[in-house]
Amino acid sequence: MTEVPVDAVPxxxxxxxxxxxxxxxxxxxxxxxxxxxxxxxxxRVIRLAMWxxxxxxxxxxxxxxxxxxxxxxxEEGERDHRPPGTASEVHGSR
Ligand SMILES: [Zn+2]
Numbered sequence: 001m002t003e004v005p006v007d008a009v010p011x012x013x014x015x016x017x018x019x020x021x022x023x024x025x026x027x028x029x030x031x032x033x034x035x036x037x038x039x040x041x042x043x044r045v046i047r048l049a050m051w052x053x054x055x056x057x058x059x060x061x062x063x064x065x066x067x068x069x070x071x072x073x074x075e076e077g078e079r080d081h082r083p084p085g086t087a088s089e090v091h092g093s094r
Pocket of ligand 1: 011013014015016025027028030033
């Protein structure tokens, strides 16, 4: 793990980390070692985020549909499994 300054960007020619305000790469001498117009990592990050969001959405949908499928049943089961105390109470009150 190498500590990289936040303001440093890899040179487009030699991939050496260059300060953002540097106009010439100190390693290979290339002018404007970083390309300001071309975002180097943003599209990938955005695509990854979109994929992640889609996967999370699908997972959520599956989860919710599973809840819808098994929710009422589970509730009924819970009611069935409850000790007869509450049931008798309800019976007695009526
Ligand atoms: Zn360079």
